Amino acid sequence: MSVLKIEDLQVSVETEQGTKQILRGVDLTVGEGETHAIMGPNGSGKSTLAYAIAGHPKYHVEGGSVTLDGVEMLDKTVDERARAGLFLAMQYPVEIPGVSVSNFLRTAKTAIDGEAPAIRGWIKDLDSSMTALRMDKSFRERNVNEGFSGGEKKRNEILQLELLKPKFAVLDETDSGLDVDALKIVSEGVNRAKENTGLGILLITHYNRILRYVKPDFVHVFVAGRVAEQGGPELAVRLENEGYDRFLESSNVG
Amino acid sequence: MAADTTATAPAPAPGITEVADRQTAFVPVQTRSGRFTSTSVDDFEAVTGLEFEWKFAPLARVKHLTEAALDGSPVEVHSAEVEGATVGWIDRADARIGSAGTPEERASANAWSSFEKALHIRVTGEEASEVVVRRDSFGEAARSAHVVIEAAPNSRGTVILEQTGEANLSENVEIVVGEGAQLTVVTVQEWDDSARHLSSHFATIGRDANLRHVIVSLGGEVVRVNPAFHLVEQGASVDSFGLYFADAGQYFEQRPYIDHVAANTRSRVNYKGALQGKGAHTVWVGDVLIGPHADGTDSYEQNRNLVLSEGTRADSIPNLEIETGNIVGAGHASSTGRFDDEQLFYLQSRGISEEEARRLVVRGFLAEIISQIGSASLETRLGEAIEAELLRAQAGE
Ligand SMILES: Nc1ncnc2c1ncn2[C@@H]1O[C@H](COP(=O)(O)OP(=O)(O)OP(=O)(O)O)[C@@H](O)[C@H]1O
Numbered sequence A: 001m002s003v004l005k006i007e008d009l010q011v012s013v014e015t016e017q018g019t020k021q022i023l024r025g026v027d028l029t030v031g032e033g034e035t036h037a038i039m040g041p042n043g044s045g046k047s048t049l050a051y052a053i054a055g056h057p058k059y060h061v062e063g064g065s066v067t068l069d070g071v072e073m074l075d076k077t078v079d080e081r082a083r084a085g086l087f088l089a090m091q092y093p094v095e096i097p098g099v100s101v102s103n104f105l106r107t108a109k110t111a112i113d114g115e116a117p118a119i120r121g122w123i124k125d126l127d128s129s130m131t132a133l134r135m136d137k138s139f140r141e142r143n144v145n146e147g148f149s150g151g152e153k154k155r156n157e158i159l160q161l162e163l164l165k166p167k168f169a170v171l172d173e174t175d176s177g178l179d180v181d182a183l184k185i186v187s188e189g190v191n192r193a194k195e196n197t198g199l200g201i202l203l204i205t206h207y208n209r210i211l212r213y214v215k216p217d218f219v220h221v222f223v224a225g226r227v228a229e230q231g232g233p234e235l236a237v238r239l240e241n242e243g244y245d246r247f248l249e250s251s252n253v254g
Numbered sequence B: 001m002a003a004d005t006t007a008t009a010p011a012p013a014p015g016i017t018e019v020a021d022r023q024t025a026f027v028p029v030q031t032r033s034g035r036f037t038s039t040s041v042d043d044f045e046a047v048t049g050l051e052f053e054w055k056f057a058p059l060a061r062v063k064h065l066t067e068a069a070l071d072g073s074p075v076e077v078h079s080a081e082v083e084g085a086t087v088g089w090i091d092r093a094d095a096r097i098g099s100a101g102t103p104e105e106r107a108s109a110n111a112w113s114s115f116e117k118a119l120h121i122r123v124t125g126e127e128a129s130e131v132v133v134r135r136d137s138f139g140e141a142a143r144s145a146h147v148v149i150e151a152a153p154n155s156r157g158t159v160i161l162e163q164t165g166e167a168n169l170s171e172n173v174e175i176v177v178g179e180g181a182q183l184t185v186v187t188v189q190e191w192d193d194s195a196r197h198l199s200s201h202f203a204t205i206g207r208d209a210n211l212r213h214v215i216v217s218l219g220g221e222v223v224r225v226n227p228a229f230h231l232v233e234q235g236a237s238v239d240s241f242g243l244y245f246a247d248a249g250q251y252f253e254q255r256p257y258i259d260h261v262a263a264n265t266r267s268r269v270n271y272k273g274a275l276q277g278k279g280a281h282t283v284w285v286g287d288v289l290i291g292p293h294a295d296g297t298d299s300y301e302q303n304r305n306l307v308l309s310e311g312t313r314a315d316s317i318p319n320l321e322i323e324t325g326n327i328v329g330a331g332h333a334s335s336t337g338r339f340d341d342e343q344l345f346y347l348q349s350r351g352i353s354e355e356e357a358r359r360l361v362v363r364g365f366l367a368e369i370i371s372q373i374g375s376a377s378l379e380t381r382l383g384e385a386i387e388a389e390l391l392r393a394q395a396g397e
């Protein structure tokens, strides 16, 4: 059984006003096949947590650890973490001019697996994932995320999730900006990955609606850089109805 | 890209632009069409390095090409026969010489004064043909050369000039695009490391004709290719592209000059460069002149540079002169930036190593120009050549 373990994670960023502490001791354990939803107000540090796990250079780890099956990830480079089995579906995927989706995916797959995928099987996998995500074949020849709509970018993230088959994925607001149909399509993609590979998921969201399709085992409330409360799926419903006021009063943000 | 300095018409302060080292460069305000021209070297003053034309170039390494006696005898070229095009030599007294332009500086005039025969490439076919002319035998002696490329009215074709080996060369290339013709001219500089090459291209583009012109400079010590495009008849258009990759110690310069003479003419200029290694220096000066009769002109020029390491310098100077009020558009953009960290992070977060991510980003950046060439085999080969450059540059880091 694979396990992703986040312990007492403390992270800061450099700002013009000096170093700013954002994560203040995050503890979270995600087991294989589990889905953990993270909900919390704007600016509470959810994306920071996602980026810190992936190893974005802007975020400085001040303390704590992130281990995948006992192996420390924080010592590793961004690409090493990905090859170890971590994946981040980004809130705002970047455009890569001049690099086609198919070239990018093949390069990434080769890097993750340590060898180039067999052509036949690869094309077949690519085709069926794209069809399932309702992505037209023409996307293969387009430059990565260039001119993609918000929803298309999110599908492209899930396409990568399906093809690269990580052990754990952080989905940072993958549901935002999606219409109802796209939300279903993307959710199905996430569920397929879960079913096929035993993917463990950290799902960052503001809304309960995606949780109707991607069922969480646990819900964590994230406030002021740490987990303020945890519970089951019912907590998400309550948060959507009541908001975060209850937590904000006791935790003095900003 | 970081530090993107993009501007569109109306230009900010005329003739002022930011360069990579964050100094401000002044372009002397001058009317390009009023510049002195002559085919005779003696009509030009000795070059001092203060002239705007010579301001950036490492003059010590090329000065001899402006004043020494040059060997103007023809040097063997290689080309396979193709239908719809011919390759041969014409005499310097031939009437076709001088039909596309006249030298504006001394190295160009020195070459013009001394060449014996001109290489003559003529495209006549109405079915698109592709002529590849390989030039690899110039050697180390100071030489001059002259090339005339002609596209017959309504013809279609691609002419690729491929330069390799040693060179110590000043040359002029004339391009005459006949009415309704569609011509692509690609010049690829993959010279040896010590080569010096100063080249002036002069093109006249006729009624409803299009010239697609691509300069690719990857190898050589000092390589300057300055094309001038004269849109002399209604409906003429030019697409001027450039791609350069300067390594440590290399100097690449290109100064596309678009001369909108006739009404309803169109130009697009897009040059992209990458610089890596100490002393890599590139210069782009884009002159666009919209003349008094060029009503309905539609013009846009841009230059983008990607700086891959410390110790490089990219000068990028757009320069626009408008002599008629009645135009469709005239814009320019110029930027010099470093790697976008977010792009690298995105690629690395998919398991791609930092080195490979950098190569992907640079190839992607330059791919926009490569894909304009229109010759599949050359596009593939250049993609590989750039990959090799990157691998070499990374190994030397
Ligand atoms: N590079 C940075 N410079 C300055 N402040 C930063 C930087 N990155 C993040 N922050 C700050 O850190 C805090 C947490 O940001 P983060 O993006 O992690 O929030 P979030 O919980 O994902 O919010 P949202 O729900 O709006 O996506 C915010 O106050 C943000 O302004």
Ligand SMILES: [Mg+2]
Pocket (backbone or CB within 6 Å): A046, A047, A048, A091, A172
């Ligand atoms: Mg966020």
